[in-house]
Amino acid sequence: MSSDPHLHAHDSSVHAPHLHGDEPRAAGFSWGLLLGLIGAVGICWLGATGQLSLYIHPRYNLFTLVMAGFGIIACLAAWAVRARSGGRGRAWGAAAAAIAMVLALFVVPPATLSSSTAQNRSPAAGVDPAEITRLAGADPSSFTLRDWAALVDDPGSVAAYAGQQVTLTGFVTPVDGDDVDVFYLARFVVTCCTVDARPVAVPVALPDWADQHKADQWVRITGRMVPAQNAPGEAVLMLQPAEITPIDQPDQPYEY
Structure with a gap:
């Protein structure tokens, strides 16, 4: 049975794009890294304002601040080298979590334990x-x-x-x-x-x-x-x- 060369050419042009997965994808925003960065910066802010002892024993302040500093560096480094990703499935939830963390750490004053x-x-x-x-x-x-x-x-x-x-x-x-x-x-x-x-x-x-x-x-x-x-x-x-x-x-x- 003979085949139409024009039909094969058409089929190849239609399906070719779906056979290759090496096209560049849009980089996704890393909400997880943002949350980690906000948390680490918040800890440093509490230490600088003398409020960290409202959450932990003072003997752990230095250790906690050093670890928070490493956390900031790690988040920034990971953001710079992270793999490109187009996933956006959790953007709204992560954005809400980021806003809540900012409010909790920087806006709402720390509350001590009560009666x-x-x-x-x-x-x-x-x-x-x-x-x-x-x-x-x-x-x-x-x-x-x-x-x-x-x-x-x-x-x-x-x-x-x-x-x-x-x-x-x-x-x-x-x-x-x-x-x-x-x-x-x-x-x-x-x-x-x-x-x-x-x-x-x-x-x-x-x-x-x-x-x-x-x-x-x-x-x-x-x-x-x-x-x-x-x-x-x-x-x-x-x-x-x-x-x-x-x-x-x-x-x-x-x-x-």
């Missing part, structure tokens, strides 16, 4: 024996809120510390059960980062305290430790205030 978090993580979690041992024989005038939070649950503290004058700083946290005569003076202790932060608290005896103070309000309390009466949990000591002064949140709200 509701303290209640959810149980500020009256019991005595840490290691803390009691560490404080034995030390000068009580140097004790922090973290120290007293361990001592108020220790049965031996009544004989050793009842009557001790103290000045402590923390934020107001309600006691479970809506106790109108006792509230917690609380702070968070950060071991690694705020995700693992644990609350420490000292019960404060003040009738109708909610008429004078609001939850999350930062205060400085001067008073003395007294044997506990109707205190929450297993507390054997509580703070009887002589003066309560509202203050601004400290630049460093956490203990370490």
